[in-house]
Amino acid sequence: MSTEANFAISETEDRGVAVLLVRGEVDVSTAPELGNRLFSLADEGRRDVVVDLSEVTFVDSTALGVLVGALKRFRSNGGDVRLVVTEPQISKVLEITGLTEVFSIFPTSEEAVGA
Amino acid sequence: MTTEASSRAGSDQPTAEEGFADRVELALPARPELIFLARMIAAAVASRADFGYDQVEDLRLALDELCLPLLGEGTAEDRMQMQFDWTEDAIEVAVVLGAQARLTGGVGRAVTTPKPNELSERILDALVDSHGFDHRDGTTRSWLRMRRRKDLD
Numbered sequence: 001m002s003t004e005a006n007f008a009i010s011e012t013e014d015r016g017v018a019v020l021l022v023r024g025e026v027d028v029s030t031a032p033e034l035g036n037r038l039f040s041l042a043d044e045g046r047r048d049v050v051v052d053l054s055e056v057t058f059v060d061s062t063a064l065g066v067l068v069g070a071l072k073r074f075r076s077n078g079g080d081v082r083l084v085v086t087e088p089q090i091s092k093v094l095e096i097t098g099l100t101e102v103f104s105i106f107p108t109s110e111e112a113v114g115a
Numbered sequence: 116m117t118t119e120a121s122s123r124a125g126s127d128q129p130t131a132e133e134g135f136a137d138r139v140e141l142a143l144p145a146r147p148e149l150i151f152l153a154r155m156i157a158a159a160v161a162s163r164a165d166f167g168y169d170q171v172e173d174l175r176l177a178l179d180e181l182c183l184p185l186l187g188e189g190t191a192e193d194r195m196q197m198q199f200d201w202t203e204d205a206i207e208v209a210v211v212l213g214a215q216a217r218l219t220g221g222v223g224r225a226v227t228t229p230k231p232n233e234l235s236e237r238i239l240d241a242l243v244d245s246h247g248f249d250h251r252d253g254t255t256r257s258w259l260r261m262r263r264r265k266d267l268d
Binding site: 025027058060061065089096097098 | 147148154172179183232234235237242
């Protein structure tokens with residue numbers, strides 16, 4: 001069972017907001033793909049994006065770096081990157097790094113889209 | 116001879132050669148897509164040492180962060196050699212990088228920037244009791260030490 005096999009991103013749209021549902025482990029190997037998807041959405045002119053991490057089982061600092069980079073990009077265009085976080089281990093990493101104070105974090109995708 | 120070292124949380128640098136009941140060694144190509152294997156072994160070792168679930172997850176992440184600077188400098192020929200030592204009270208992990216990397220014998224190589232970046236540093240500081248790196252006989256060795264937290268069992 002490999003990280004590559006576990007990792008997946010699916011994209012949907014809810015009330016005009018792009019939603020990326022990420023699954024599996026986001027690490028130095030897989031984070032670049034997440035970054036590419038986020039920056040592609042920014043290039044398309046999307047104002048806001050929801051990154052649903054509720055099915056993510058692992059994030060490291062490279063994943064956080066990608067999310068922070070995307071946040072800067074979207075906020076520079078007047079938008080935002082909203083996170084959906086439900087797993088305690090993911091919340092813990094965000095808290096350790098102080099990023100709970102930086103990102104808008106929601107318990108469900110519905111709430112994140114509606115914010 | 117240790118020429119440079121960094122440590123955290125006021126704990127002593129590990130003494131991996133003494134006092135540890137069990138040891139597992141792992142060597143793998145220094146490629147990002149294989150780092151999950153190191154995390155799997157870290158989790159297995161922590162479970163075997165009977166650490167609680169939270170600390171198993173903590174060690175998985177801490178090892179990943181410890182390896183990132185080495186992966187950043189790894190070439191196609193390089194591999195990472197890891198050594199896991201544990202007792203019922205603590206786990207130590209040491210990692211070296213090199214084409215013929217060994218934790219003993221000095222045949223690994225120096226890593227130019229073994230220091231974790233800011234996010235990694237925050238994560239490691241929070242999750243382990245001490246971590247750091249040293250340069251010895253031309254080989255850079257990155258290490259961490261985690262003590263059992265009985266309040267998390």
